[in-house]
Amino acid sequence: MKSYLIFASLFALILNSSVAQSKKEKLDELMKAYHNYNMFDGSVLVAENGKVIYKAAFGLANREWDIPNTTDTKFMIGSVSKPFTAVLMLIQVQKGLINLDKTISDYLPEFSNKPAAKVTIRQLLSHTSGIPNYDIIKDFFPRISRQNFAREDYVNIYIDSSLVFEPGTKYAYSSWGYFTLGYIMERVTGKSYSHLMKEDIFDKIGMNSSGSYFHTQIINKRATGYDYSFGGYTSLDFRDQSNTMGTGDLYSTVDDIFKFHTALSTNTLLNKQLTAEMFTPGIRPAQYGYGWFNKQFKYTPTDSVTSNFHLGMTEGFISFVVRIPSTNGLIVILCNSSPTDFFGITGNLAKVLYNKPIHLKQPVHKVIEKLIAEQGALKAIEKYKHMKTDSAHYYTDWISMNFLAEQLQTLKRHEDARIIAENNAAEFPNRDLVMVTMGNIYSALNRKADAIIFYKKALAIYPGYEEAKNKLKELEGNK
Incomplete structure (x- = not known):
C-alpha cells in the first residue's frame, strides 16, 4: 500500500515539476502510471494539429503466451x-x-x-x-x-x-x-x-x-x-x-x-x-x-x-x-x-x-478488488470508508465500483455483491446504472420489494431506462 502512495506522490511531483518537460514525456509517464495501477493494457495514440505526438502500447496481447501488445496490435473496438x-x-x-x-x-x-x-x-x-x-x-x-x-x-x-x-x-x-x-x-x-x-x-x-x-x-x-x-x-x-x-x-x-x-x-x-x-x-x-x-x-x-x-x-x-x-x-x-x-x-x-496540472491518485476500486479477493467484501468496505476521506491520495470511479458488484453477481457471490452494491447505492445515488445493479442483486436474492424500490429509483433518474422498466413490470406483475 505504501509503495502505491509513494508512487502516486512522486508521479504528481514529476508531472508538475518540469515546465520544460515535453507533452510526449508527460503522456508517457501518465500511461505508465495507469498501467502500473493495472488500469490499462492496450494501445494509445494522441494527436494534435493533425500530427501524432504520442503512441505507445502496454501489457500483454495474449497472457497464455506472454505476447506483448504493440502499437499495431488489433483490438475489438x-x-x-x-x-x-x-x-x-x-x-x-x-x-x-x-x-x-x-x-x-x-x-x-x-x-x-x-x-x-x-x-x-x-x-x-x-x-x-x-x-x-x-x-x-x-x-x-x-x-x-x-x-x-x-x-x-x-x-x-x-x-x-x-x-x-x-x-x-x-x-x-x-x-x-x-x-x-x-x-x-x-x-x-x-x-x-x-x-x-x-x-x-x-x-x-x-x-x-x-x-x-x-x-x-x-x-x-x-x-x-x-x-x-x-x-x-x-x-x-x-x-x-x-x-x-x-x-x-x-x-x-x-x-x-x-x-x-x-x-x-x-x-x-x-x-x-x-x-x-x-x-x-x-x-x-x-x-x-x-x-x-x-x-x-x-x-x-x-x-x-x-x-x-x-x-x-x-x-x-x-x-x-x-x-x-x-x-x-x-x-x-x-x-x-x-x-x-x-x-x-x-x-x-x-x-x-491543454497544459493542465495532473495529480494522479490511486484508484479505490483496485484496492477494493484485491481486498475482496483476500479478506471479503465487508473488510473491503471498511477500507473504502477510510480511503474516501483521503482524497489527496485516492479517487473513486463509480463505473468501476459498479462493475465490481456486477462481477460478484455474475460469479453468484450474491452476498458479497449485495454489500458492494449497497455501498455504491449510498455513495452514487444519482447513477441510474448503480440503481439497476442494486435492483438486479436484490432480485437474485428474492428481495422483490427492495428490487422494485431500486428499479423505480433508476427510472426516476432516467425515465427511458428500458431494462429498469422491464424488470419492474416483471416483478410487479408477479406480486
Missing part, C-alpha cells in the same frame, strides 16, 4: 464500430443509393405493418428511432448473444418489438437500430457489410489493419480480451459476432483510427454537408449526431472542449475515441483488459494537451 457504420451509411447516401428521410420499410419490406415501419434512416443514425436495445431481453447474453444468426433470423428477434417512444421525439441508444442500418445497406447494395466497409472505407484510406471479425477467422496480431478479476484475470466470454454487425463487430488499431479521423477532417470520405450533419449535436442530453456524441468533453471540473466521441465496450475490450475538431486533435485508447476508467484516462490525456 465494440461500439466504436457505430461511427464507422454511420459513415458507411452516409457514403451510400452520398452515392444516391439511400435517402436519409426514407423509412425502414422502404428498404426492408418485411418491416411493413411492423412498429418500426415508418422509422427513417436519419432516426436510426441518431438513436431517435424508438427501437429498443437488446437489453429488453433479460437473458440476451447467455441465450442469444452466443448463437449464430442469418440476418433475417436476427431481425426477427426484434421486428415485432414495440417502440419506446414516437420516432424523432427522444433519444435512446439502440444497437438493434444500428444492426438495421447494416442490414439495409446489405440489401440495397447486394454486398455484405464487411465487404462494403472494406471497399468504401478501409481500402480507400489505407486502413489495412481493420476489418469485421468472426470467431472462426485467424487475424494476425489480434489481441485476446480479458476481464480484471479478483486477484487476477479471466479470459473474455464468447459472443458470436453475427449479432453485432453494424454495431460492434469491427477490429482496428490506433493508427487506423487516426487515418479514419484524418479522412473525416479532410472530407476524404464524406462531403462537407454530410460531415456537418454527422457532427451536429442531437437531442439533449446525449447530443448524438450520426454515429457520434457531439458535445463538450470535460477534462477538468471547469474546462471542456467541443468534441466528437464514442465509447466501445465488448467482451474483454474497451475502446474510447475522442476527436477535438478545434485543434484537429485525437485521443484513442484501445484496451484489452476490462473494466477501466476510460473517462479518467482520456481526461488526463486531454489535460496534458
Whole structure:
C-alpha cells in the first residue's frame, strides 16, 4: 500500500515539476502510471494539429503466451464500430443509393405493418428511432448473444418489438437500430457489410489493419480480451459476432483510427454537408449526431472542449475515441483488459494537451478488488470508508465500483455483491446504472420489494431506462 502512495506522490511531483518537460514525456509517464495501477493494457495514440505526438502500447496481447501488445496490435473496438457504420451509411447516401428521410420499410419490406415501419434512416443514425436495445431481453447474453444468426433470423428477434417512444421525439441508444442500418445497406447494395466497409472505407484510406471479425477467422496480431478479476484475470466470454454487425463487430488499431479521423477532417470520405450533419449535436442530453456524441468533453471540473466521441465496450475490450475538431486533435485508447476508467484516462490525456496540472491518485476500486479477493467484501468496505476521506491520495470511479458488484453477481457471490452494491447505492445515488445493479442483486436474492424500490429509483433518474422498466413490470406483475 505504501509503495502505491509513494508512487502516486512522486508521479504528481514529476508531472508538475518540469515546465520544460515535453507533452510526449508527460503522456508517457501518465500511461505508465495507469498501467502500473493495472488500469490499462492496450494501445494509445494522441494527436494534435493533425500530427501524432504520442503512441505507445502496454501489457500483454495474449497472457497464455506472454505476447506483448504493440502499437499495431488489433483490438475489438465494440461500439466504436457505430461511427464507422454511420459513415458507411452516409457514403451510400452520398452515392444516391439511400435517402436519409426514407423509412425502414422502404428498404426492408418485411418491416411493413411492423412498429418500426415508418422509422427513417436519419432516426436510426441518431438513436431517435424508438427501437429498443437488446437489453429488453433479460437473458440476451447467455441465450442469444452466443448463437449464430442469418440476418433475417436476427431481425426477427426484434421486428415485432414495440417502440419506446414516437420516432424523432427522444433519444435512446439502440444497437438493434444500428444492426438495421447494416442490414439495409446489405440489401440495397447486394454486398455484405464487411465487404462494403472494406471497399468504401478501409481500402480507400489505407486502413489495412481493420476489418469485421468472426470467431472462426485467424487475424494476425489480434489481441485476446480479458476481464480484471479478483486477484487476477479471466479470459473474455464468447459472443458470436453475427449479432453485432453494424454495431460492434469491427477490429482496428490506433493508427487506423487516426487515418479514419484524418479522412473525416479532410472530407476524404464524406462531403462537407454530410460531415456537418454527422457532427451536429442531437437531442439533449446525449447530443448524438450520426454515429457520434457531439458535445463538450470535460477534462477538468471547469474546462471542456467541443468534441466528437464514442465509447466501445465488448467482451474483454474497451475502446474510447475522442476527436477535438478545434485543434484537429485525437485521443484513442484501445484496451484489452476490462473494466477501466476510460473517462479518467482520456481526461488526463486531454489535460496534458491543454497544459493542465495532473495529480494522479490511486484508484479505490483496485484496492477494493484485491481486498475482496483476500479478506471479503465487508473488510473491503471498511477500507473504502477510510480511503474516501483521503482524497489527496485516492479517487473513486463509480463505473468501476459498479462493475465490481456486477462481477460478484455474475460469479453468484450474491452476498458479497449485495454489500458492494449497497455501498455504491449510498455513495452514487444519482447513477441510474448503480440503481439497476442494486435492483438486479436484490432480485437474485428474492428481495422483490427492495428490487422494485431500486428499479423505480433508476427510472426516476432516467425515465427511458428500458431494462429498469422491464424488470419492474416483471416483478410487479408477479406480486
